[in-house]
Amino acid sequence: MSTDPILTVSDLTVTFPDNNGGLRALDEVSFEVRSQEFICVLGPSGSGKTTLLRVLAGLFPPTAGEVNFGDHQQPRHGMVFQQSNLMPWRTVLENIRLPLELTGAADAESRARALIDQVGLTGFENNWPRDLSGGMAQRVSIARALIHDPDLLLLDEPFGALDALTRERMWMELSRIWQARQKTVVMVTHSINESLFLADRVLVLSARPGHIKLDLEVDLPRPRVDDIRYTPPFGQLARKLKAAIE
Amino acid sequence: MTKPSLTKRIRSLRPWLGLASLLAGLLLWQFAAQTGNLPSFILPTPVDVWSRFVRAAADGSLFLHMGVTLAEILSGLLAGVAAATCLGYLVAKSRLLENLLAPYLVASQAVPLVAIAPLLVIWFGPGMFSKILICALIVFFPVLVNTVVGVRAVPPALYDLMGSLRATRTQILFKLEVPAALPIFLGGLRIGATLSVIGAVVGEFVGADQGLGFLINVGRGQYDTSLVFVAIFALVVMALALYGVVAWFEKRLLIWQNTVDSHL
Ligand SMILES: Nc1ncnc2c1ncn2[C@@H]1O[C@H](COP(=O)(O)OP(=O)(O)OP(=O)(O)O)[C@@H](O)[C@H]1O
Ligand SMILES: [Mg+2]
Numbered sequence: 001m002s003t004d005p006i007l008t009v010s011d012l013t014v015t016f017p018d019n020n021g022g023l024r025a026l027d028e029v030s031f032e033v034r035s036q037e038f039i040c041v042l043g044p045s046g047s048g049k050t051t052l053l054r055v056l057a058g059l060f061p062p063t064a065g066e067v068n069f070g071d072h073q074q075p076r077h078g079m080v081f082q083q084s085n086l087m088p089w090r091t092v093l094e095n096i097r098l099p100l101e102l103t104g105a106a107d108a109e110s111r112a113r114a115l116i117d118q119v120g121l122t123g124f125e126n127n128w129p130r131d132l133s134g135g136m137a138q139r140v141s142i143a144r145a146l147i148h149d150p151d152l153l154l155l156d157e158p159f160g161a162l163d164a165l166t167r168e169r170m171w172m173e174l175s176r177i178w179q180a181r182q183k184t185v186v187m188v189t190h191s192i193n194e195s196l197f198l199a200d201r202v203l204v205l206s207a208r209p210g211h212i213k214l215d216l217e218v219d220l221p222r223p224r225v226d227d228i229r230y231t232p233p234f235g236q237l238a239r240k241l242k243a244a245i246e
Numbered sequence: 247m248t249k250p251s252l253t254k255r256i257r258s259l260r261p262w263l264g265l266a267s268l269l270a271g272l273l274l275w276q277f278a279a280q281t282g283n284l285p286s287f288i289l290p291t292p293v294d295v296w297s298r299f300v301r302a303a304a305d306g307s308l309f310l311h312m313g314v315t316l317a318e319i320l321s322g323l324l325a326g327v328a329a330a331t332c333l334g335y336l337v338a339k340s341r342l343l344e345n346l347l348a349p350y351l352v353a354s355q356a357v358p359l360v361a362i363a364p365l366l367v368i369w370f371g372p373g374m375f376s377k378i379l380i381c382a383l384i385v386f387f388p389v390l391v392n393t394v395v396g397v398r399a400v401p402p403a404l405y406d407l408m409g410s411l412r413a414t415r416t417q418i419l420f421k422l423e424v425p426a427a428l429p430i431f432l433g434g435l436r437i438g439a440t441l442s443v444i445g446a447v448v449g450e451f452v453g454a455d456q457g458l459g460f461l462i463n464v465g466r467g468q469y470d471t472s473l474v475f476v477a478i479f480a481l482v483v484m485a486l487a488l489y490g491v492v493a494w495f496e497k498r499l500l501i502w503q504n505t506v507d508s509h510l
Contacts, residue, residue: 054406057406057409057410058409058410058412059406059409059410077410077411078410079406079407079410081403081406081407083403085401085403085404085406085407087404087422087425087426088502088503089425089426089428089500089502089503090502091502098411098421099411101421102408102411102412102413102414102417102421128502130502130503148411154410
């Protein structure tokens with residue numbers, strides 16, 4: 001794993017206008033993300049996790065502070081939202097193809113089909129989103145986030161709406177994809193288990209206004225299998241995270 | 247095994263049921279007009295109406311008037327929809343514009359179009375233009391409202407998606423806003439299409455020398471009630487055809503939200 005930061009966030013502060021002097025969602029958040037690192041962001045509801053991702057995606061500028069992307073001036077983002085956020089008027093294939101349509105790549109169709117294979121949706125290419133289960137829809141949106149080969153994957157509680165069994169299967173798929181495709185990932189989650197299963201590092205945000213309360217290195221061996229949660233190191237890390245959240 | 251085939255047979259009979267009920271209605275009408283012994287200028291029989299139709303069709307006058315009314319409807323619809331869609335999009339995007347235009351939009355809805363139709367005919371003459379204008383005005387409001395509602399109903403999360411993919415304004419318009427607003431927009435278009443027929447006829451009632459509304463006026467003036475019926479039926483056919491075209495488009499464009507068709 002290379003160590004040069006692909007993303008540097010320094011003193012990031014976001015204040016939303018409101019009736020009494022502004023609502024501060026993020027307060028001087030600073031961290032670095034190295035290339036091909038998998039970062040999880042934990043924090044209570046309203047701590048500004050979604051706001052952080054939206055700033056990283058360039059959807060709006062921060063009130064103060066900076067986001068720097070190393071030598072990538074315009075990094076490509078792949079974003080997965082809490083709800084699968086598919087376009088209901090597009091089939092599975094057309095939804096996955098969307099990012100390439102915007103940039104005008106010639107091989108959109110074949111790349112979309114390859115990804116459909118990879119996320120296990122072969123045979124559903126021409127289905128409408130309304131016919132998909134929650135887990136299938138979320139896999140479509142993961143494929144859509146990967147198709148334009150983004151430098152940075154931003155995931156906002158992508159598995160929040162799924163049942164426990166599907167969620168754990170998705171963890172396996174995501175970490176397989178992440179390792180196969182060598183991506184840098186920033187993923188927001190509510191779940192300590194999820195973060196320890198997937199992340200190289202976990203950032204814990206405090207309650208509003210969010211600032212970084214803990215920056216925890218997760219040195220558990222990979223690939224992480226189901227049983228890892230019963231090992232002592234996993235338990236120690238989980239306890240540390242739990243203490244920081246409460 | 248017999249049950250599905252039976253329901254299937256009833257289903258295949260369904261279009262014929264409609265036809266049979268229409269036929270029964272015509273028979274009833276013929277019977278009522280004959281036994282009631284009403285003069286033809288009060289209630290003509292279907293046979294009277296049919297022979298009047300044949301006459302009006304043979305000398306070409308019916309199709310001339312139909313053509314004029316259809317042209318007015320289509321031009322008015324096109325102009326009204328184009329204007330309402332563009333303005334509706336801008337209003338949906340700008341609260342400032344919405345606030346500026348709101349009093350006019352509300353007032354325009356409070357004024358019954360039938361009441362200002364004479365004014366428009368005085369200003370723009372008895373020709374086709376005043377009818378096109380009336381059509382366009384009557385179509386304008388429902389299409390505008392539905393465009394605004396449709397564009398405002400675009401899920402914000404999909405804007406975030408397009409933003410995270412660095413989509414341009416044009417791409418957001420054509421790949422997100424247009425398809426997302428389409429269902430509600432087409433609902434407005436369906437209402438507008440129906441209203442446009444009313445608009446054209448109202449305009450022709452007020453003052454015209456051609457068109458189906460004019461034909462109704464002529465028939466009334468000459469106690470040629472069969473001709474009035476012929477014109478009304480021509481209007482019904484046109485309105486249904488127009489509605490059918492919009493409904494067909496709706497079905498084609500919105501297959502993604504159609505549940506399994508219960509008639510097939
Ligand atoms: N566009 C906005 N305008 C005004 N306030 C906002 C906006 N977006 C977020 N906020 C506020 O900022 C705070 C942080 O919101 P954010 O959605 O980032 O929290 P979160 O950590 O993602 O919460 P959750 O875990 O519930 O998703 C909240 O108090 C929210 O009300
Ligand atoms: Mg959130």
